[in-house]
Amino acid sequence: MNGITKSVIKNSLKRIFLYRACLARLKLMGVEKVFSYTLASETGVTSDQVRKDFSEYNIRGNKRGGYDINGLLEKMEKIFHRNKDNNIVLIGMGNLGLALSKYSKFVRRNMNVVATFDIDPFKQKMRSGIPVYSMSRLKEIIDRFSVKVAILAVPEISAQEVVDELIRHGIKGIVNFAPVLLKVSPDVIINNVNLCDELESVIYYVHKQIKVDGLKNLELLYRDMKY
Amino acid sequence: MNGITKSVIKNSLKRIFLYRACLARLKLMGVEKVFSYTLASETGVTSDQVRKDFSEYNIRGNKRGGYDINGLLEKMEKIFHRNKDNNIVLIGMGNLGLALSKYSKFVRRNMNVVATFDIDPFKQKMRSGIPVYSMSRLKEIIDRFSVKVAILAVPEISAQEVVDELIRHGIKGIVNFAPVLLKVSPDVIINNVNLCDELESVIYYVHKQIKVDGLKNLELLYRDMKY
């Protein structure tokens, strides 16, 4: 249980998700095949990038014929283990945890939150279909549903403690919404999602942009004055 | 309003946030100064990286003396405009929107959700202190509070339409929770947060890890059989 763990999700994987979302949309529209440049312009990358990414994940198309959307989506499902169900547990039923437990998009991608956990006995009852258990039943549920991945939405103060327990019971991957860097052994995958940072990043760039625009305007003004 | 916009938040900026969180913690513990390697080991990066990042954002310390925590935090506040309040609007009061509107950590970082909006008239009443308005009052609120940044938590079907409206009324940056790539002009900053993708990434790496471990075990078994 040593070592700080940063999120290390590859950009190429994120782009693959983009492509998939785009493909699903095209499929709904009745489109049957795409070319790398179609997908590229839809997702705002270059066609080289699309092909290189596909190459990395061993996805191939037909020379000249482009890619068959159904085949592509099937291949992706296989790669991302979407064919089998993935059972998830969610720890912490505060505001965020509650919202995540109701988030219907997980289910649509075969990711099932089979149970949620909270230390607050008041919260330990059925809510919106998904049961809320006390932490004492964690091991039982993880074993019964072969859970390997957890969502962590507990206060930062208890995050590390909960993580240690999760890992002790066999959890191998965690999406962590608590704003702390968790210490885990390197075989456990952590993906940190820090909502404050996401918002603050945008604020930073907006302020910067405004400053740049301001300077541009000044330059323009200066030029106008000069001539 | 052309062009697909991917999130482009620099890694160095994300690390600066990490450092700041760490510094705040150290400050609470009564620590007054740090060295680059202290901060590094606390955040799981190298000390070179810390110094390089600081250099990028023009943060400097004292040769041999390290960095004064208070000075560092002040400098960061200035860089990130934490001295002045940042007013935010939140669009979409579904499960996620509701949770975000109650997310107390925003306020602690001077990011105030001044109002929320939803098309559902049933939701348009005071909830947990923050008012829920109809979209018709968007412009009024944006102007009154000089809002430049919005959080988007609407269904994907209406996301683009809402974004167009936001930008028309002067919004310059958006944290987008809808799983769609928004089309905006390049002077608007978009930060996409896709919860499904975050979870699915972890699942992907966990399966991969298990496969790798499995192979390792096979190799071990093979070696055992051989000798």
Added chain:
DNA sequence: CGCTTTTTGTGATTCCATTCACATCAATTC
């Protein structure tokens, strides 16, 4: 005060992701 120690700050280097360029293959046309 000059010598040693310690840590910063940054040019040089390495490494990895993206982009380029083109060989390769499949379809279509003549």
Added chain:
DNA sequence: GAATTGATGTGAATGGAATCACAAAAAGCG
């Protein structure tokens, strides 16, 4: 069925971020 066209797939080149290595500065010490 050869020639042409239009796409893929991938080595090679490029660019940008992380790491290295060291000069410069500050603190301590004799």
